[in-house]
Amino acid sequence: DTAVSQTPKYLVTQMGNDKSIKCEQNLGHDTMYWYKQDSKKFLKIMFSYNNKELIINETVPNRFSPKSPDKAHLNLHINSLELGDSAVYFCASSLSRGWGNTEAFFGQGTRLTVV
Amino acid sequence: SQQGEEDPQALSIQEGENATMNCSYKTSINNLQWYRQNSGRGLVHLILIRSNEREKHSGRLRVTLDTSKKSSSLLITASRAADTASYFCATDDGNNRLAFGKGNQVVVIP
Numbered sequence: 001d002t003a004v005s006q007t008p009k010y011l012v013t014q015m016g017n018d019k020s021i022k023c024e025q026n027l028g029h030d031t032m033y034w035y036k037q038d039s040k041k042f043l044k045i046m047f048s049y050n051n052k053e054l055i056i057n058e059t060v061p062n063r064f065s066p067k068s069p070d071k072a073h074l075n076l077h078i079n080s081l082e083l084g085d086s087a088v089y090f091c092a093s094s095l096s097r098g099w100g101n102t103e104a105f106f107g108q109g110t111r112l113t114v115v
Numbered sequence: 116s117q118q119g120e121e122d123p124q125a126l127s128i129q130e131g132e133n134a135t136m137n138c139s140y141k142t143s144i145n146n147l148q149w150y151r152q153n154s155g156r157g158l159v160h161l162i163l164i165r166s167n168e169r170e171k172h173s174g175r176l177r178v179t180l181d182t183s184k185k186s187s188s189l190l191i192t193a194s195r196a197a198d199t200a201s202y203f204c205a206t207d208d209g210n211n212r213l214a215f216g217k218g219n220q221v222v223v224i225p
Contacts, residue, residue: 004157035215040217041152041201041217041218042215042217042218043158043203043215044215045212045213045214048212056212090157090158092157092158103148103160103163104148104150104158104160104205104213105160106150106157106158106159107157108156108157109155109156109157
């Protein structure tokens with residue numbers, strides 16, 4: 001069983017469209033995250049939720065809106081897509097709030113290409 | 116936010132050789148973690164070293180941490196073709212953020 005699963009794996013869409021990426025974890029973790037990896041492989045945290053509560057909201061355009069219906073799911077909705085949104089988006093989870101001594105489990109990533 | 120910065124950026128070695136990567140960071144940390152990313156895949160946790168630890172081993176991996184120099188190193192001994200990947204260090208500053216560096220691309224030639 002996949003611990004952290006994201007769908008879709010690839011997403012190609014036109015500028016101006018709205019799209020969503022879904023993430024689910026079956027590890028029983030309390031905390032979930034969205035990271036963006038650019039073309040140079042630099043990873044930047046976007047959002048973090050702990051038990052459905054938003055705890056990290058980095059400087060991300062308002063067009064990006066996370067939603068956590070329950071602690072096993074964290075979806076990412078993006079409005080009015082722009083060319084610069086093209087990247088690989090990773091969902092991750094950890095046992096509890098604060099990295100502390102816990103490791104992060106990552107999904108396989110969603111490669112978003114805006115044309 | 117702080118970030119780990121790996122050095123060097125790319126490394127090409129023969130199978131069986133050792134690979135060493137370094138990472139520097141800027142502020143105090145709770146722990147430092149190393150991750151591996153195979154091409155087209157997500158990151159996989161390799162090893163975590165706490166701020167009060169100086170060295171840690173896991174199989175063929177050896178990690179050192181020097182908090183006075185704010186640096187860490189990852190050594191992979193007896194490398195294998197399957198070790199070909201990007202390696203990232205990440206720092207936990209205790210503020211719910213795991214800050215990643217740019218990553219080292221390691222290519223192990225069979």
